[in-house]
Amino acid sequence: MAHRLGAEGFKSNKKARKQVKAEAKKGLERAKDTRSERQALILACEGIETEPLYFNSLFNELKKNHHIANSSLVITKHKHTDPEGVLTDLLDHPGYQDYDYQWIVIDRDAEKTNGGGHTLQNFKNAISEAKSKGVGIAYSNPCFEIWYLLHLDFRNTGIDRDELVKSLEKKHHYEKNKLFTLGSQKVAIRNAHQLLDIYHPINPAVDNPSTTVHELVELLESFKKVPEEDKKDLKFKY
Numbered sequence: 502m503a504h505r506l507g508a509e510g511f512k513s514n515k516k517a518r519k520q521v522k523a524e525a526k527k528g529l530e531r532a533k534d535t536r537s538e539r540q541a542l543i544l545a546c547e548g549i550e551t552e553p554l555y556f557n558s559l560f561n562e563l564k565k566n567h568h569i570a571n572s573s574l575v576i577t578k579h580k581h582t583d584p585e586g587v588l589t590d591l592l593d594h595p596g597y598q599d600y601d602y603q604w605i606v607i608d609r610d611a612e613k614t615n616g617g618g619h620t621l622q623n624f625k626n627a628i629s630e631a632k633s634k635g636v637g638i639a640y641s642n643p644c645f646e647i648w649y650l651l652h653l654d655f656r657n658t659g660i661d662r663d664e665l666v667k668s669l670e671k672k673h674h675y676e677k678n679k680l681f682t683l684g685s686q687k688v689a690i691r692n693a694h695q696l697l698d699i700y701h702p703i704n705p706a707v708d709n710p711s712t713t714v715h716e717l718v719e720l721l722e723s724f725k726k727v728p729e730e731d732k733k734d735l736k737f738k739y
Contacts, residue, residue: 540724541573542602544717545591549579550678552606552645558680559721568724575600583619584608584627591636604717605631609642609706610662618662624706639717640705648714649675651692652684657699659709690715 546552553576560574577594581587584607591597591605607627612618624640631638641647644662646669653673660668669675683689693715700708 540569541575541600542604542721543575543577543591543594543597543600544604544606545577545587545594546579546606547582547584547587547608548606548645549582553579554678554680555645556606559718563721563724566725584624585630588627588631588636592634602637602720603635604637604639606639606645606714606717607641608644608662609640609709610644613661621706628705637717637720638705639712639714641712641714642705642707642709645712645714646675647710648689648693648712649681649683650710651696651712652686652689655692655695656710657696665710686718690719 544556546556556576563569563574564571575594577590577597580590580593584605587605587607591603597603605627607624608619609624610618612620628638628640643660643665646662646665647656647660649669650656650665666675666677669681675681693712696711697703697708697713700711703711705711705713
């Protein structure tokens with residue numbers, strides 16, 4: 502004859518089942534956090550505010566929607582405003598090699614007769630050394646704002662920083678060092694790809710306008726949909 506559990510035994514088993522489910526759920530959450538932590542990105546920016554504002558907005562979206570752990574996306578401490586210095590900021594960050602992806606965000610920003618900008622050699626050296634160390638390069642020629650413009654317009658004729666910023670201010674109400682309300686990211690990515698297709702071979706120092714910021718943005722977007730084990734296969738073009 503089968504023995505029936507009394508009310509006390511039933512409650513005890515029910516409690517045990519709940520505990521097992523709770524522990525399993527905790528284990529799954531820990532596993533997810535571990536997978537997220539393994540996929541980490543560190544970024545060094547040339548701009549003091551504009552670029553960090555933009556990328557932090559992307560980082561915050563990924564974190565808010567649990568696509569990546571809170572500590573997995575880091576912007577290094579800002580000490581330099583030239584391309585070589587930006588790379589130094591990245592390389593000086595403790596344990597930068599432990600991140601799955603290391604990127605710099607730099608501008609060509611050619612020297613001006615009235616001061617400002619960077620030397621050609623500084624820009625070239627930063628790209629050469631970054632490539633030798635396997636660091637991703639999100640460059641813009643003439644400056645980061647070309648990425649903003651590509652959300653709104655396609656531009657394939659040369660422009661300098663001052664003209665570009667003035668155009669954004671006048672036509673699109675751009676305010677420097679404030680998070681810019683952009684148009685379509687998909688449009689910007691398409692326009693950036695189209696620009697790079699114009700240049701044969703690609704030469705970041707002279708290809709004005711051009712940018713590879715979209716490659717970094719595409720990498721971040723991939724965190725939303727690509728399985729963790731497949732992310733290691735993603736490569737940047739330059």
